[in-house]
Amino acid sequence: MFTTSKLLAENHITGIFSERQGGISPAPFDSLNLGLDLGDSDENVQHNLKQLCLGAQLPIPHRSEQVHGTNYLLCAGEGIQHNHQADILITRTAGCAVAVRTADCLPILLIDTQAGVAAAVHAGWRGTVQNIAQVAIQKMQAFGAKAEHILACLGPCIAEPCFEIDIDTGKQLSHSHPQAHLYIRYKNDKAWANIQAINTLQLQSSGLKSTNIESLSLCTSCLPERFFSYRRNGIQAGRQLAIVALPDAL
Secondary structure (H helix, E strand, O other): OEEEOHHHHHOOOOEEEEOOOOOOOOOOOOOOOOOOOOOOOHHHHHHHHHHHHHHHOOOOOEEEEOOOOOOEEEEOOOOOEEEEEOOEEEEOOOOOEEEEEEOOOEEEEEEEOOOOEEEEEEEOHHHHHOOHHHHHHHHHHHOOOOHHHOEEEEOOEOOOOOOEEEHHHHHHHHOOOOOHHHHEEEEOOEEEEOHHHHHHHHHHHOOOOHHHEEEOOOEOOOOOOOOOOHHHHHHHOOOEEEEEEOOOOO
16 A cells, blocks of 8 residues: 655654555546545545555644645644645644655655654655755754754655656756756757656755665656556546654654
Protein backbone atom coordinates (compact mmCIF):
# COMPACT_ATOMS: atom_id res chain seq x y z
CA MET A 1 0.00 0.00 0.00
CA PHE A 2 2.87 2.40 0.61
CA THR A 3 6.61 3.08 0.47
CA THR A 4 8.30 4.20 3.68
CA SER A 5 11.04 6.79 4.01
CA LYS A 6 14.11 4.98 5.32
CA LEU A 7 15.74 8.22 6.43
CA LEU A 8 12.77 9.22 8.55
CA ALA A 9 12.35 5.68 9.90
CA GLU A 10 15.99 5.66 11.02
CA ASN A 11 15.12 8.74 13.07
CA HIS A 12 11.97 7.15 14.54
CA ILE A 13 9.62 9.15 12.30
CA THR A 14 6.88 7.68 10.11
CA GLY A 15 6.80 9.18 6.65
CA ILE A 16 5.03 7.31 3.85
CA PHE A 17 4.11 7.61 0.18
CA SER A 18 1.03 5.65 -0.84
CA GLU A 19 0.96 3.42 -3.91
CA ARG A 20 -2.08 2.44 -5.93
CA GLN A 21 -2.76 -1.09 -4.65
CA GLY A 22 -4.75 -2.16 -1.61
CA GLY A 23 -7.93 -0.08 -1.89
CA ILE A 24 -11.49 -0.59 -3.08
CA SER A 25 -11.88 2.01 -5.83
CA PRO A 26 -13.00 0.61 -9.21
CA ALA A 27 -11.26 1.26 -12.54
CA PRO A 28 -9.91 3.66 -13.66
CA PHE A 29 -9.16 4.66 -10.06
CA ASP A 30 -8.15 1.16 -9.02
CA SER A 31 -7.56 0.73 -6.31
CA LEU A 32 -6.10 2.93 -3.55
CA ASN A 33 -7.32 6.27 -4.88
CA LEU A 34 -6.99 9.05 -2.30
CA GLY A 35 -8.23 11.97 -4.39
CA LEU A 36 -11.70 13.48 -4.01
CA ASP A 37 -13.78 15.01 -6.82
CA LEU A 38 -12.24 12.90 -9.56
CA GLY A 39 -15.20 10.66 -10.32
CA ASP A 40 -14.57 8.08 -7.62
CA SER A 41 -17.02 8.04 -4.71
CA ASP A 42 -16.23 9.90 -1.50
CA GLU A 43 -17.03 6.70 0.40
CA ASN A 44 -14.33 4.80 -1.50
CA VAL A 45 -11.77 7.51 -0.86
CA GLN A 46 -12.55 7.68 2.85
CA HIS A 47 -12.35 3.88 3.15
CA ASN A 48 -9.01 3.87 1.32
CA LEU A 49 -7.65 6.61 3.57
CA LYS A 50 -8.65 4.77 6.74
CA GLN A 51 -7.08 1.53 5.50
CA LEU A 52 -3.86 3.29 4.53
CA CYS A 53 -3.54 4.99 7.90
CA LEU A 54 -4.36 1.75 9.69
CA GLY A 55 -1.70 -0.11 7.74
CA ALA A 56 0.91 2.61 8.36
CA GLN A 57 -0.16 3.14 11.98
CA LEU A 58 -0.72 6.83 11.35
CA PRO A 59 -3.50 9.19 12.40
CA ILE A 60 -5.81 10.55 9.70
CA PRO A 61 -3.83 13.46 8.23
CA HIS A 62 -4.77 17.05 7.52
CA ARG A 63 -5.26 17.74 3.80
CA SER A 64 -5.93 20.95 1.87
CA GLU A 65 -7.11 22.27 -1.47
CA GLN A 66 -3.92 22.26 -3.54
CA VAL A 67 -3.54 24.99 -6.18
CA HIS A 68 0.16 24.89 -7.20
CA GLY A 69 0.94 27.92 -5.04
CA THR A 70 3.13 28.51 -1.99
CA ASN A 71 0.55 29.26 0.70
CA TYR A 72 0.81 27.29 3.92
CA LEU A 73 -1.68 25.95 6.44
CA LEU A 74 -0.82 25.39 10.10
CA CYS A 75 -2.61 22.27 11.33
CA ALA A 76 -3.52 20.93 14.77
CA GLY A 77 -5.96 18.44 16.21
CA GLU A 78 -7.83 15.76 14.32
CA GLY A 79 -6.95 15.45 10.65
CA ILE A 80 -9.56 16.67 8.15
CA GLN A 81 -9.94 17.82 4.56
CA HIS A 82 -9.69 21.61 4.83
CA ASN A 83 -11.53 24.04 2.56
CA HIS A 84 -8.36 26.08 2.42
CA GLN A 85 -5.95 26.60 -0.45
CA ALA A 86 -2.45 25.55 0.56
CA ASP A 87 0.40 23.52 -0.93
CA ILE A 88 2.42 23.48 2.29
CA LEU A 89 0.89 21.90 5.40
CA ILE A 90 2.70 22.35 8.70
CA THR A 91 2.09 21.00 12.18
CA ARG A 92 3.64 21.71 15.57
CA THR A 93 1.31 19.33 17.41
CA ALA A 94 2.56 15.98 18.73
CA GLY A 95 0.56 13.10 17.29
CA CYS A 96 -0.65 15.19 14.34
CA ALA A 97 -0.17 14.21 10.67
CA VAL A 98 -0.10 16.32 7.50
CA ALA A 99 -0.33 15.16 3.89
CA VAL A 100 -0.30 16.22 0.25
CA ARG A 101 -1.83 14.53 -2.82
CA THR A 102 0.12 13.87 -6.00
CA ALA A 103 -0.17 12.13 -9.36
CA ASP A 104 3.20 13.12 -10.92
CA CYS A 105 4.04 16.22 -8.87
CA LEU A 106 6.77 15.87 -6.25
CA PRO A 107 5.77 15.27 -2.60
CA ILE A 108 8.30 16.43 -0.01
CA LEU A 109 8.13 15.43 3.66
CA LEU A 110 10.07 17.59 6.14
CA ILE A 111 10.60 17.31 9.89
CA ASP A 112 12.71 18.82 12.66
CA THR A 113 12.20 16.57 15.67
CA GLN A 114 14.22 18.82 17.97
CA ALA A 115 11.91 21.78 17.30
CA GLY A 116 8.81 19.63 16.89
CA VAL A 117 7.83 20.91 13.44
CA ALA A 118 6.80 18.83 10.42
CA ALA A 119 5.59 19.72 6.93
CA ALA A 120 4.22 18.11 3.78
CA VAL A 121 4.86 19.95 0.52
CA HIS A 122 3.25 19.65 -2.92
CA ALA A 123 5.94 20.62 -5.44
CA GLY A 124 4.86 20.48 -9.06
CA TRP A 125 6.74 22.45 -11.69
CA ARG A 126 4.79 25.61 -10.85
CA GLY A 127 5.63 25.29 -7.18
CA THR A 128 9.25 24.54 -8.06
CA VAL A 129 9.43 27.73 -10.14
CA GLN A 130 8.19 29.60 -7.05
CA ASN A 131 10.84 27.92 -4.85
CA ILE A 132 8.23 26.17 -2.73
CA ALA A 133 10.85 23.99 -1.02
CA GLN A 134 12.67 27.09 0.23
CA VAL A 135 9.39 28.71 1.25
CA ALA A 136 8.49 25.62 3.29
CA ILE A 137 11.85 25.72 5.09
CA GLN A 138 11.39 29.41 5.85
CA LYS A 139 7.92 28.76 7.30
CA MET A 140 9.28 25.93 9.45
CA GLN A 141 12.08 28.19 10.68
CA ALA A 142 9.49 30.78 11.67
CA PHE A 143 8.07 28.12 14.00
CA GLY A 144 11.45 27.34 15.56
CA ALA A 145 12.97 24.76 13.20
CA LYS A 146 16.65 24.90 12.28
CA ALA A 147 17.73 24.05 8.75
CA GLU A 148 20.64 21.90 9.96
CA HIS A 149 18.21 19.73 11.93
CA ILE A 150 15.56 19.28 9.23
CA LEU A 151 15.20 15.88 7.59
CA ALA A 152 13.72 15.73 4.08
CA CYS A 153 12.37 12.92 1.95
CA LEU A 154 11.49 13.58 -1.69
CA GLY A 155 8.97 11.00 -2.83
CA PRO A 156 7.88 9.35 -6.08
CA CYS A 157 7.21 11.76 -8.94
CA ILE A 158 7.49 11.94 -12.70
CA ALA A 159 11.13 11.46 -13.68
CA GLU A 160 13.09 13.48 -16.23
CA PRO A 161 12.81 11.04 -19.18
CA CYS A 162 9.00 11.19 -18.92
CA PHE A 163 8.60 14.84 -17.96
CA GLU A 164 8.44 16.55 -21.33
CA ILE A 165 7.69 20.30 -21.10
CA ASP A 166 7.77 23.30 -23.41
CA ILE A 167 10.79 25.59 -23.74
CA ASP A 168 9.18 28.40 -21.73
CA THR A 169 8.51 26.09 -18.78
CA GLY A 170 12.09 24.87 -18.97
CA LYS A 171 13.37 28.46 -18.84
CA GLN A 172 11.15 29.25 -15.84
CA LEU A 173 12.50 26.21 -14.00
CA SER A 174 16.08 27.13 -14.89
CA HIS A 175 15.63 30.45 -13.08
CA SER A 176 14.54 28.75 -9.84
CA HIS A 177 18.12 28.02 -8.76
CA PRO A 178 21.59 28.95 -10.11
CA GLN A 179 22.29 25.29 -10.90
CA ALA A 180 18.81 24.27 -12.03
CA HIS A 181 19.83 24.42 -15.68
CA LEU A 182 22.00 21.35 -15.09
CA TYR A 183 18.82 19.30 -14.66
CA ILE A 184 16.94 20.56 -17.71
CA ARG A 185 17.55 19.00 -21.11
CA TYR A 186 16.58 20.71 -24.36
CA LYS A 187 16.06 19.25 -27.81
CA ASN A 188 14.51 21.15 -30.70
CA ASP A 189 11.38 22.86 -29.33
CA LYS A 190 10.99 20.65 -26.26
CA ALA A 191 12.57 20.25 -22.83
CA TRP A 192 12.73 17.65 -20.06
CA ALA A 193 13.22 18.49 -16.39
CA ASN A 194 14.26 16.68 -13.22
CA ILE A 195 12.09 18.40 -10.61
CA GLN A 196 13.34 16.12 -7.84
CA ALA A 197 16.93 17.26 -8.41
CA ILE A 198 15.95 20.93 -8.67
CA ASN A 199 14.04 20.78 -5.38
CA THR A 200 17.04 19.06 -3.79
CA LEU A 201 19.14 22.06 -4.83
CA GLN A 202 16.60 24.39 -3.24
CA LEU A 203 16.68 22.43 0.01
CA GLN A 204 20.48 22.46 0.09
CA SER A 205 20.51 26.22 -0.54
CA SER A 206 18.15 26.55 2.43
CA GLY A 207 20.80 25.02 4.67
CA LEU A 208 19.80 21.35 4.77
CA LYS A 209 22.65 18.87 5.01
CA SER A 210 23.03 16.53 2.04
CA THR A 211 23.04 13.60 4.46
CA ASN A 212 19.63 14.73 5.73
CA ILE A 213 18.01 14.57 2.28
CA GLU A 214 16.60 11.34 0.86
CA SER A 215 15.29 11.01 -2.71
CA LEU A 216 13.19 8.04 -3.78
CA SER A 217 13.99 7.20 -7.40
CA LEU A 218 10.53 6.01 -8.44
CA CYS A 219 8.86 7.42 -11.55
CA THR A 220 5.09 7.69 -11.29
CA SER A 221 4.71 7.73 -15.07
CA CYS A 222 6.90 4.66 -15.71
CA LEU A 223 5.33 2.41 -13.08
CA PRO A 224 1.60 2.06 -13.85
CA GLU A 225 1.26 -0.99 -11.62
CA ARG A 226 2.45 1.03 -8.61
CA PHE A 227 1.45 4.66 -9.12
CA PHE A 228 -1.21 6.94 -10.53
CA SER A 229 0.05 9.40 -13.16
CA TYR A 230 -1.75 12.40 -14.58
CA ARG A 231 0.71 12.59 -17.46
CA ARG A 232 -0.06 8.97 -18.33
CA ASN A 233 -3.81 8.80 -17.64
CA GLY A 234 -5.07 12.39 -17.64
CA ILE A 235 -8.32 13.15 -15.83
CA GLN A 236 -8.81 9.45 -15.08
CA ALA A 237 -5.75 9.36 -12.84
CA GLY A 238 -6.23 8.69 -9.14
CA ARG A 239 -4.09 10.32 -6.46
CA GLN A 240 -1.35 9.18 -4.09
CA LEU A 241 -0.92 10.64 -0.62
CA ALA A 242 2.35 11.51 1.15
CA ILE A 243 2.03 11.66 4.93
CA VAL A 244 4.32 12.60 7.81
CA ALA A 245 3.41 12.71 11.48
CA LEU A 246 5.01 14.24 14.54
CA PRO A 247 5.49 11.51 17.15
CA ASP A 248 3.27 11.54 20.21
CA ALA A 249 6.33 12.12 22.36
CA LEU A 250 9.29 14.20 21.19
